[in-house]
Amino acid sequence: MRISEQAKQLCRARILEKAAELFAARGFDQTTTRDIALAAGVAAGTMFNYFPSKETMAMTMVNEALAQGREEFLTRLDGGESLEEELFLLIGTELRRLRPLRPFLGPVLERSLSPFPRKSVCPEGETARQEHLECVRQILLRHGFVTTPEDVAGTIYWSLYLGILASWTGDQSDNQESSRALIDYAIRTFVQMISGAHRGGDHVR
Amino acid sequence: MSADTPRKRGIEARAALLDLMPRQEEAARRRLAELVENVAAKRPPTTSFSRFWILGSLQAKVSCAYLAYWLRSRWADAEERERLKSETHLKAALELLGTMGYLRGAVMKLGQMLATFPDALPEEFARLLPALHFEAPPMHYAMVREVFLDEFGKEPHELFASFEKQAFAAASLGQVHRARLHSGELVAVKIQYPGIARTIESDLKNLRLLMQPMRLGEDWDNTVVKLAEVERVLLAETDYLAEATFAQTVRDAFTPGDGIVIPRVYPEYSTRRVLTTEYLEGVHLEELLESRPSQELRDRYTHLLTVATTRMLYRTHWLLADPNPGNYIFMPDGRLGLVDFGCTRELTDEEWQLQVKVEDALLRRDEKEMERLIVKASLYDSAGQMGRERLELIGRVIRWQLEPWLSEGMFDFGDEDFFRRGMDAMVEVMRKGFTRGMPVHIWTNRFILGARGIVYRLKGRCDFQEIYRRESGRGGRERSTTLCPPLTPPAEPSPPPEGEG
Numbered sequence: 001m002r003i004s005e006q007a008k009q010l011c012r013a014r015i016l017e018k019a020a021e022l023f024a025a026r027g028f029d030q031t032t033t034r035d036i037a038l039a040a041g042v043a044a045g046t047m048f049n050y051f052p053s054k055e056t057m058a059m060t061m062v063n064e065a066l067a068q069g070r071e072e073f074l075t076r077l078d079g080g081e082s083l084e085e086e087l088f089l090l091i092g093t094e095l096r097r098l099r100p101l102r103p104f105l106g107p108v109l110e111r112s113l114s115p116f117p118r119k120s121v122c123p124e125g126e127t128a129r130q131e132h133l134e135c136v137r138q139i140l141l142r143h144g145f146v147t148t149p150e151d152v153a154g155t156i157y158w159s160l161y162l163g164i165l166a167s168w169t170g171d172q173s174d175n176q177e178s179s180r181a182l183i184d185y186a187i188r189t190f191v192q193m194i195s196g197a198h199r200g201g202d203h204v205r
Numbered sequence: 206m207s208a209d210t211p212r213k214r215g216i217e218a219r220a221a222l223l224d225l226m227p228r229q230e231e232a233a234r235r236r237l238a239e240l241v242e243n244v245a246a247k248r249p250p251t252t253s254f255s256r257f258w259i260l261g262s263l264q265a266k267v268s269c270a271y272l273a274y275w276l277r278s279r280w281a282d283a284e285e286r287e288r289l290k291s292e293t294h295l296k297a298a299l300e301l302l303g304t305m306g307y308l309r310g311a312v313m314k315l316g317q318m319l320a321t322f323p324d325a326l327p328e329e330f331a332r333l334l335p336a337l338h339f340e341a342p343p344m345h346y347a348m349v350r351e352v353f354l355d356e357f358g359k360e361p362h363e364l365f366a367s368f369e370k371q372a373f374a375a376a377s378l379g380q381v382h383r384a385r386l387h388s389g390e391l392v393a394v395k396i397q398y399p400g401i402a403r404t405i406e407s408d409l410k411n412l413r414l415l416m417q418p419m420r421l422g423e424d425w426d427n428t429v430v431k432l433a434e435v436e437r438v439l440l441a442e443t444d445y446l447a448e449a450t451f452a453q454t455v456r457d458a459f460t461p462g463d464g465i466v467i468p469r470v471y472p473e474y475s476t477r478r479v480l481t482t483e484y485l486e487g488v489h490l491e492e493l494l495e496s497r498p499s500q501e502l503r504d505r506y507t508h509l510l511t512v513a514t515t516r517m518l519y520r521t522h523w524l525l526a527d528p529n530p531g532n533y534i535f536m537p538d539g540r541l542g543l544v545d546f547g548c549t550r551e552l553t554d555e556e557w558q559l560q561v562k563v564e565d566a567l568l569r570r571d572e573k574e575m576e577r578l579i580v581k582a583s584l585y586d587s588a589g590q591m592g593r594e595r596l597e598l599i600g601r602v603i604r605w606q607l608e609p610w611l612s613e614g615m616f617d618f619g620d621e622d623f624f625r626r627g628m629d630a631m632v633e634v635m636r637k638g639f640t641r642g643m644p645v646h647i648w649t650n651r652f653i654l655g656a657r658g659i660v661y662r663l664k665g666r667c668d669f670q671e672i673y674r675r676e677s678g679r680g681g682r683e684r685s686t687t688l689c690p691p692l693t694p695p696a697e698p699s700p701p702p703e704g705e706g
């Protein structure tokens with residue numbers, strides 16, 4: 001008997017929900033796929049049809065949050081933003097959506113977004129990178145910069161962005177406000193780098 | 206572009222750099238330019254650090270002044286070995302100075318003052334004094350929006366009927382935007398730069414390193430205690446809710462007849478990082494001076510400023526420790542507005558008792574007791590231990606600070622000789638490194654210097670003794686509640702009231 005598409009979606013959502021609860025409660029590394037299957041009330045084999053690993057589950061949550069953040073980011077634009085402001089809003093809005101997942105994000109992002117060569121590349125991690133960089137490319141384009149995700153600017157941007165994510169996931173300050181200052185500086189550094197010495201805002205004196 | 210452009214540019218940069226250096230002592234000037242160049246060249250050209258040296262900005266100018274002071278005091282007259290040692294320290298200090306985010310402005314301005322004195326005219330000096338405040342980086346509107354979401358869960362335009370995207374003033378920890386409440390009131394919204402507390406902590410760590418090579422010797426421990434005090438007061442300033450409470454206390458100390466306005470706080474639009482207060486219509490000192498105010502008006506504001514600061518001191522035992530002239534609003538109807546109570550310091554009972562004793566000894570003209578108190582305030586056990594020179598110089602500063610207390614009738618704060626004597630003595634104290642003392646004196650000095658700088662530029666007068674007697678309740682008269690004559694329309698300001706700095 002074939003189960004309906006709706007039932008599939010419900011099952012998938014339930015697995016993600018239970019996984020998120022367990023990751024938050026026990027930590028990512030301390031949670032096993034067996035725990036998740038048990039909590040979601042599905043057989044381990046069935047669960048693997050949906051998600052091949054717990055890493056995939058976590059990164060699926062991340063990608064969904066980031067996509068929501070990007071959607072919201074577009075609604076927040078009023079068209080008058082400078083390049084620095086637009087990039088700041090993008091990252092700020094994405095991170096706000098990621099915030100509920102923050103307690104267990106450290107090891108997940110480290111594994112899935114690591115720029116170092118690995119045996120197995122997490123496809124969801126690659127999706128996160130491509131989608132974020134595509135959004136950045138669109139922003140740069142709006143401000144007159146032509147770039148591709150793989151060029152130098154894209155690579156430098158991604159390095160700064162990974163640094164921001166790393167700081168933010170471990171940030172103990174209220175509302176991760178220390179990272180907010182870091183985002184500000186990182187973006188100004190990037191904009192200064194791609195536009196020559198004369199831009200970058202008042203920080204650079 | 207021609208092939209020799211980079212070289213040409215290098216020569217131009219060098220010339221520009223040399224141009225920034227003080228004129229005296231040609232050899233020292235050249236050596237300093239070399240050092241600055243070397244330090245700057247070590248880093249990739251995209252860092253803010255080297256840009257800040259090479260581009261000849263105002264920051265570069267003031268830092269050069271700071272370095273020139275360092276060089277003049279540590280290098281010019283020294284032996285060769287001493288010079289090398291000083292240079293090593295200087296290089297380390299240069300690198301550190303470039304990394305400071307929040308205190309850099311204040312440290313460099315202090316250097317500029319020390320370096321330009323006594324060449325600077327008193328007027329220039331008075332302008333520099335209030336510039337000794339700290340600065341946070343400016344925020345763009347996207348950052349402001351994110352801070353609002355964190356603090357209120359709402360965007361500025363959701364919270365207020367209208368909100369100006371551009372800040373209209375800089376505050377020591379952030380910036381101030383104009384907005385309108387849904388109920389119609391115009392308000393000033395002060396927003397703190399995120400994570401500034403951490404910046405302050407790291408800056409003070411850097412400052413400690415920067416000061417280490419100054420060889421403060423026996424006073425080093427005292428300096429460390431003072432830096433801890435600075436850190437405590439600055440970190441306290443990051444809590445806007447505490448500031449709101451204090452502003453309310455100050456507001457309660459004044460009545461409408463005083464002619465002094467403390468803006469109302471709107472707690473429902475305030476958090477630890479955002480402070481919303483009534484917006485006061487008026488101008489800052491610069492703008493007031495540009496309008497060439499009458500002597501009458503200058504005296505009036507001098508009076509009001511004196512009443513405001515002495516009342517805070519004598520009634521609440523609080524010092525306004527931020528000398529930023531932007532904290533005073535000269536209102537079109539002749540009233541004086543006081544805004545921003547972030548950087549304040551409450552005197553402890555012990556500190557207050559000492560203040561009272563010094564005033565009493567001064568008014569009794571009891572020189573022996575004055576000397577004993579100066580020794581005590583400088584943290585020495587005896588005059589002998591303190592040393593004649595130090596005792597005399599510190600005494601000169603304290604007596605200058607208290608001079609208005611001894612003068613009957615109108616005191617002229619715009620008097621050039623008076624102002625110069627004070628600055629002279631204070632700069633001498635800094636140069637000699639006679640900085641040992643109670644940590645609270647950082648704030649009393651800052652408080653007096655800031656206010657004296659403002660009333661000097663105002664060229665204002667007031668009957669200081671009269672105000673002192675009223676506000677302190679000492680000197681045999683009761684404190685009166687009506688301190689300022691009734692307000693008159695702005696066209697004809699009220700008769701010159703008594704009143705300081």
